[in-house]
Amino acid sequence: MAIDLLDLQLLVDVDERGSFSQAAAVRGWSQPQVSQRIAMLEAELGVALFKRHRRGASLTPAGEVYIEAARRALAELDSGRLAIQGAAALPVANIACLPSLASVIFGPLLAALAEAPMEIHCKSDHSPAIMEQLLLGELQVGFVLNRPAVAGIQLELLARSPIVAVVAPRHALAQAGGLSLRDVAPYRISPQRWGDECDELVRQIRACRASPQPLHLNQPSVAARELALEHDFVVFMPEVCVLRELQAGALVKLRLADLPVWCWEVMMAYRTGKRPDFARDEVLAAARAIGGGWRRALSM
Numbered sequence: 001m002a003i004d005l006l007d008l009q010l011l012v013d014v015d016e017r018g019s020f021s022q023a024a025a026v027r028g029w030s031q032p033q034v035s036q037r038i039a040m041l042e043a044e045l046g047v048a049l050f051k052r053h054r055r056g057a058s059l060t061p062a063g064e065v066y067i068e069a070a071r072r073a074l075a076e077l078d079s080g081r082l083a084i085q086g087a088a089a090l091p092v093a094n095i096a097c098l099p100s101l102a103s104v105i106f107g108p109l110l111a112a113l114a115e116a117p118m119e120i121h122c123k124s125d126h127s128p129a130i131m132e133q134l135l136l137g138e139l140q141v142g143f144v145l146n147r148p149a150v151a152g153i154q155l156e157l158l159a160r161s162p163i164v165a166v167v168a169p170r171h172a173l174a175q176a177g178g179l180s181l182r183d184v185a186p187y188r189i190s191p192q193r194w195g196d197e198c199d200e201l202v203r204q205i206r207a208c209r210a211s212p213q214p215l216h217l218n219q220p221s222v223a224a225r226e227l228a229l230e231h232d233f234v235v236f237m238p239e240v241c242v243l244r245e246l247q248a249g250a251l252v253k254l255r256l257a258d259l260p261v262w263c264w265e266v267m268m269a270y271r272t273g274k275r276p277d278f279a280r281d282e283v284l285a286a287a288r289a290i291g292g293g294w295r296r297a298l299s300m
Helices: 005-017 020-027 031-045 061-084 099-112 127-135 197-208 221-231 239-248 278-298
Strands: 050-053 056-059 092-097 119-124 141-145 153-167 235-238 252-254 263-271
Touching: 005 020, 005 031, 005 056, 005 061, 020 031, 020 056, 056 061, 092 099, 092 127, 092 278, 099 119, 099 221, 099 239, 099 278, 119 278, 127 141, 127 153, 127 263, 141 278, 153 239, 153 278, 221 235, 221 239, 235 239, 239 252, 239 278, 263 278
Parallel strands: 092 119, 092 141
Antiparallel strands: 050 056, 141 263, 153 235, 153 252, 153 263
16 A cells, blocks of 8 residues: 555544544545544554544554654645745645624734734634634634534634624714613614524514614624714624724714623634644734733723
8 A cells, every 4th residue: 555645644634633533524534434544554554553442542652653754744745835836935824704803803913913924814704614614624713603612623712792782973872871772773773693692682673663664684794883883873783893993982882771681702713733833823822812902892
């Protein structure tokens, strides 16, 4: 059997995920296919690379030695591929976030790491797709809403952001105090669709209105901000998405005594593993600092 790149990558995937079944799921293979391929590799090398147990698989001493060589070989081949494509000889961090977080994540991250010896490639997608791309190794870091635990993916809470009502300072309600949802209901309203709880808010607003009026839903947060800033809408949206506007006085937060406490939990997700990744670790450190700033601002 000739050892090829697939064997080396499969070896690394099994180690990082801790089981043959997890490595199989990433490729769309069956678990027996992965077991057979690893067994063939072990036969070729004449040593056992993994200890099989009920919880998965872990490297043997021989496996620990061989996998470092495999990682170096994969890294060198990747560097060669980038070189012939004319790519910069710098580490790259591929990151993604929800469309509604793009303006509050990407800008601060790129500014914080502008002089770091690395490149950051940004894209936006929805939480399930981001988690899948993390598992496939297509992304190093993702910014998502609260997700269930996934083997091989670390989740960290960056901020728990309340859903707030905001208006421009010129709005008739901007200076009002002691408001209720019934006071707000007659005005033009456009909630950002932040999640399933948005439907409950819509139901409550309609119940407060004396007569039928249009109620427009919108996405992403940049559209919500625009409606409040430029078009005199009352907008319900995650506070973290308008922190800068609130701090600058460009938007005003309405104090609604009867608004339920709904929150957006912004999480940072990344793959765990033994392979060092300078670019990923720099992004994680910068994102933690940004999350700390959010938490301080949201607590004020």
